Amino acid sequence: MKTSSVLAAALLLAAPLTAAAQHSHTPGTAAHGHKAAGETHAHASPHGGVVRTAGQYHLELVQQAGQLQVYLLDGNEKTLPVTRATGTALLLSAAGKTSSVKLLPTGNHLGATVPAGFTLRTAIVSVKANGNSLSARFEKLEAAAKAGKSVSAAYACPMSCPGSVSAKPGSCPKCGMALVKKS
Structure with missing residues (x-):
């Protein structure tokens, strides 16, 4: 195993779990404030x-x-x-492989491409925005994807720009071309 893979795996295991709690999400739930990281409550x-x-x-x-x-x-x-904003995501696959991807501003979000054939299990996301360093650990992502929690990507840029996939028609945040319906 390469040293970088060992280091990445160690980082995944050692990342603080107290930074935030993963929550159940019910679209349309009422907004709320936070007093401490890691509170357990529903989020929109x-x-x-x-x-x-x-x-x-x-x-x-x-x-x-x-x-x-x-x-x-x-x-x-x-x-x-x-x-x-800038950011990175340390990824762990269901097969135990690791990868690090750079998150780039794309429209109203940061985006990155997942390596081909990579079934994402865990992601540790680190973002620098508004003078703050933020991080969160997302686990059991393969189960979330199978359960259909991800937005279906029905539209994409004809130029295949990273981060251009969308559930609704519009224009590519990268190049401005009209998104086309995927077949």
């Missing part, structure tokens, strides 16, 4: 993903068509701009 999931508390913010992870989308949300689950 505005984009159909998994929401985690990250300090005074929330991070929402959405998987769709080989893409990861990370949304920065305020305490009321409203999407915040990510134009100056």
Whole structure:
């Protein structure tokens, strides 16, 4: 096993679980404030993903068509701009492989491409936004994907721009072309 793989696996295991608790999500639930990271309570999931508390913010992870989308949300689950945000995601596959991907601003979220053939089990997302360093651990993602918690990606950019997949028609946040319906 390569040293980088061992290090990545160790980071996945050692990442603090107290930073935030994974919550059940019921679309349309009432907004609320947070007093401490890791509180257990329901969150709205505005984009159909998994929401985690990250300090005074929330991070929402959405998987769709080989893409990861990370949304920065305020305490009321409203999407915040990510134009100056940066981030990385450390990924662990169901087969025990690790990969690190850079999250780039794409429209109203940060996006990255999941390596081909990678069945995502765990993601540790680290984001720098609005002068804050935020992180959250998302687990059991293969079960969430099988359960249909991800938004179906019915539209994509004809130029295959990263982060362009969408559940509804619109324009590509990267190149501006009209999204086309996937067959």
